[in-house]
């Protein structure tokens with residue numbers, strides 16, 4: 001197949017060649033040439049050649065250099081210059097460019113084609129000796145650096161020597177003579193290090209450079225980057241060889257980079273910087289401070305106007321915000337690169353909406369264009385950019401759960417709770433957190449831990465709530481007893497305020513000003529469009545009225561998972577829960593449960609009210625009972641005192657409840673089989689809450705969900721108990737109205753999916769609990785996966801964490817089977833998903849394809865799921 005594609009006035013090849021073959025840079029250079037923009041001509045060597053190079057054991061494919069030679073000849077003819085010529089030499093840049101933009105790959109080589117004779121020629125042709133030798137020294141330096149891997153410092157030392165000799169400090173002050181000398185020094189250096197002369201043959205320079213670009217595809221930096229970004233299946237990098245234009249020919253020349261719109265805010269205003277009398281990399285390298293493009297008219301009004309015209313041409317053509325690189329040679333503008341501009345979530349939403357208004361794209365395209373996950377940034381409180389920039393950063397931990405939090409330091413869950421009750425904002429600081437801390441975590445504005453990773457307890461719980469969390473900030477020394485922390489050589493106590501940025505992991509001293517998220521304006525508009533396209537319902541996982549309310553504001557169409565266990569952890573309830581667990585007779589258990597009932601009923605009333613007229617799936621108690629007992633002697637003693645029992649009784653009970661595999665043990669519906677009184681209390685609370693709502697003209701639509709069912713028999717038996725309790729409660733309350741209560745199950749044990757046709761006989765609905773389903777299908781303990789997951793990812797055994805994005809190939813089969821078998825029994829069976837996956841765009845797409853009715857996710861992911869569901873439908 002064709003190895004080299006030319007772009008220029010003579011011809012522009014590859015109109016239908018894709019990025020995967022020409023790379024992003026190559027495709028767009030050709031495209032810009034085709035639509036008439038001023039692009040210096042050149043040619044692109046395909047990624048297939050890179051692939052062939054590696055397959056042949058790092059040898060260029062046969063015939064490639066012939067084709068390169070031919071393309072150079074065409075260039076020479078088009079520009080009326082000659083490679084290596086001593087009167088008017090052709091110079092080129094050699095640029096890498098894969099299908100996706102990738103930092104870590106080869107640096108660009110500029111001015112290639114210069115040798116001793118050509119430098120003389122360039123000096124003659126431009127009547128500028130200084131410029132010519134400046135270009136030559138840059139080439140030897142870059143070539144040595146990039147192609148031969150020479151140490152950068154040696155070149156700098158040599159340059160410093162010359163500067164000293166001429167008693168100047170700036171590169172630009174060194175006269176032609178000095179640069180001429182420098183070129184000689186550089187060549188000597190080159191020979192000393194490499195054992196060979198700097199290649200004088202331009203074609204040889206080109207050949208070595210092409211091999212260096214191919215070689216850069218597999219540097220450890222580049223490989224690592226692809227790994228982190230999950231970039232797979234590319235052939236390699238393309239090589240762009242492009243004739244040079246010079247931004248460093250004097251004060252009428254320059255170079256710059258720009259975005260066609262503001263990439264931070266999305267404002268439709270050309271946004272960029274330029275530098276007068278400079279070449280390419282100088283802008284990025286920060287050698288001098290560039291000026292904003294808005295200042296350009298003062299320098300060259302015509303060029304500025306031309307850039308604005310090009311902005312329009314590019315956006316009309318690509319119908320996307322572009323990120324461009326340009327150079328001005330003696331007042332003439334040249335385009336060197338364009339690509340889709342990276343932008344913040346805020347800018348993504350604004351540009352999409354603006355472009356609909358401007359008639360550039362349709363509403364459908366706008367919905368397709370915003371990456372669903374980027375909405376995260378619009379859904380969290382954030383720091384005001386100006387305040388952030390000025391902040392006093394103490395250290396950086398893991399960005400475990402995004403958002404911004406400000407508050408006084410507290411060192412325990414009870415302290416956090418007290419402070420919150422008193423209306424204070426606090427940051428809970430712990431080495432790590434455990435389930436006993438959850439109410440304190442909930443009460444805190446943010447959470448800071450010094451150990452633990454991205455999937456530590458603190459991180460997972462915080463993310464679920466959309467609460468800001470910085471985890472594993474190892475530099476923070478916590479003195480829990482002394483109630484102080486030491487970080488960056490400073491000490492902070494409970495009197496001090498700190499600010500956490502969960503998006504960057506930064507810990508800052510003092511109060512940094514924040515701003516609240518709002519679902520309004522363009523964001524609301526985009527969501528409305530998305531709702532018009534999607535067929536999949538979006539519910540939320542919520543177990544408090546506050547979460548339910550927030551999710552409703554974010555557009556949740558009900559609750560897909562209301563976990564009831566969290567409701568028992570609050571201080572005034574856990575005591576009854578523990579009394580229930582300690583009880584040795586059914587009578588005592590019932591007595592304790594009776595005390596829990598009013599709490600539970602009140603919770604449900606609040607939630608039903610927040611979700612008036614929308615379904616609320618309540619899951620009966622799920623975790624093993626031991627999770628509710630304290631395990632350290634201190635807390636056990638305190639509990640014994642509170643309950644008026646001996647500490648030994650508690651130790652004994654905790655030991656009795658100990659299981660080798662609690663996740664596969666006495667939990668879920670198994671609890672209801674052995675302790676039906678728990679189920680009865682919960683169902684009573686639900687029904688009484690629904691009846692009370694009815695009295696207040698609130699339409700409660702509870703769906704009672706039985707967890708961890710593996711056999712139809714379990715569900716059949718427990719369903720009967722639920723139905724009996726409903727009936728009993730309605731009769732006891734002499735309620736005459738109509739209650740809308742359905743009974744269903746979670747499908748989270750593989751056996752339930754395999755026998756879904758039988759299970760469906762007793763279910764009004766299914767909800768896939770894909771957390772447990774993943775755990776049991778892979779046999780990976782969710783709580784321990786971090787011991788081996790990093791190795792599995794780095795060795796490419798797994799591509800993503802299967803608890804974050806649904807394993808469609810394996811676990812997905814069980815979901816599909818569950819849907820198909822379930823509906824073979826009941827064609828209208830309502831089916832949803834309530835695992836963490838419900839808010840992951842790729843998983844949402846899968847759910848759409850297998851015909852689920854809805855997904856359910858944490859409140860802060862509801863807009864993301866709405867958008868992802870629309871994208872799945874389009």
Ligand code: ADP
Pocket residue numbers: 040092093094095096107108110242243244245246247255279280281325326327336337
């Ligand atoms: P990167 O991918 O790192 O942006 P590029 O290949 O775009 O690298 O090159 C970096 C810079 O080098 C460009 O922005 C441009 O300013 C300069 N450059 C590249 N090719 C040429 C050329 N043919 N003429 C003038 N400058 C060039």
Ligand code: MG
Pocket residue numbers: 325337
């Ligand atoms: Mg570039």
Ligand code: MG
Pocket residue numbers: 622707708748769771772
């Ligand atoms: Mg489960």
